[in-house]
Amino acid sequence: MNIQKNKSLAKYTTFRVGGNADIFVTIEKKEDFFNPIFSETINNSKNIFTLGGGSNTVFSDSGFRGTVLYMNNRNIKLVENNNTTCRIKCEAGAQIMPIFLFAKKYSADFSPFATIPGTIGGALAGNAGVPQMEISDIFISAELFDIKNKKFITVNKDFFNFLYRHSDLQSDSKKNKYIIWSVILQLKKRDILDIESDVKKYLEMRKQKQPFGKTGGSFFKNPKEGPAGMFLDKAGFKNYKHGGAFFSEKHANFLMSDGTATQKDILELQKIAQTKIFEQFGIRLEREVRIIDEFGELIKI
Numbered sequence: 001m002n003i004q005k006n007k008s009l010a011k012y013t014t015f016r017v018g019g020n021a022d023i024f025v026t027i028e029k030k031e032d033f034f035n036p037i038f039s040e041t042i043n044n045s046k047n048i049f050t051l052g053g054g055s056n057t058v059f060s061d062s063g064f065r066g067t068v069l070y071m072n073n074r075n076i077k078l079v080e081n082n083n084t085t086c087r088i089k090c091e092a093g094a095q096i097m098p099i100f101l102f103a104k105k106y107s108a109d110f111s112p113f114a115t116i117p118g119t120i121g122g123a124l125a126g127n128a129g130v131p132q133m134e135i136s137d138i139f140i141s142a143e144l145f146d147i148k149n150k151k152f153i154t155v156n157k158d159f160f161n162f163l164y165r166h167s168d169l170q171s172d173s174k175k176n177k178y179i180i181w182s183v184i185l186q187l188k189k190r191d192i193l194d195i196e197s198d199v200k201k202y203l204e205m206r207k208q209k210q211p212f213g214k215t216g217g218s219f220f221k222n223p224k225e226g227p228a229g230m231f232l233d234k235a236g237f238k239n240y241k242h243g244g245a246f247f248s249e250k251h252a253n254f255l256m257s258d259g260t261a262t263q264k265d266i267l268e269l270q271k272i273a274q275t276k277i278f279e280q281f282g283i284r285l286e287r288e289v290r291i292i293d294e295f296g297e298l299i300k301i
Helices: 028-033 035-043 094-104 120-125 192-209 228-234 263-280
Strands: 002-008 020-027 048-049 064-071 075-081 085-091 139-146 151-153 178-188 214-218 244-246 254-255
Touching: 020 035, 035 192, 064 178, 064 192, 075 094, 085 094, 085 120, 085 244, 094 120, 120 178, 228 263, 244 263
Parallel strands: 020 064, 048 064
Antiparallel strands: 002 020, 075 085, 085 178, 139 151, 139 178, 214 254, 244 254
């Protein structure tokens, strides 16, 4: 366990936006949770935020007034393997692509998720997904650390109450009360050549349709009326810029930073887009990316 003070958060998010955290704790093993220094740090901290890959998070320009727990546990192992399915256990800090490569060795198909950035812990907490499926579709169970009771518990789908791009770990009743330690996924078996062919197709599709750079992926959730990117494109938001933030010319639902963007720039560009889309189409776009104030609360606009 490593504890640092006044630690910059920007480099731990894909937007590269955010000020300094009062306290930054790097977690790598289970024993870290039972370290007296960890307990003292948590007990003295009014605000707690668990961070993985930072691909869906924008911190405040003022930083974070509390303790950020950075999950740097990345082990992946085989749990069960038969002719049709394979179960693997992934620690919360494991990145998505290494999980795909590990699963492929056993002819287990994780290819639909291979293009998603970030960690499996973050993907589970936000029920990340692609058009054809979500993480909740392959989720079996998770091991969590119960902060209040200082113990590990194992939970299943019912605990999370998964919805589109949402789980109960983002709700007030469970937020910052539990920390995902590991996740068990059940994957279907397929021919390795077919898996490799599909992931090549997904990666090429991403290269053609999605931009690379300082972004958190899709910025708005897709409303029931259709893809958010389609409405943003029709409203002229491709390459629309405000401050250091802009919507990509390649995909209108990818809000990006030119390297100078602040949280304020991103919020103001969000407001401009939401207002115009509602005026033009009568649709209220809901943000997918989590924008956090300096006390760890979700900014809801």
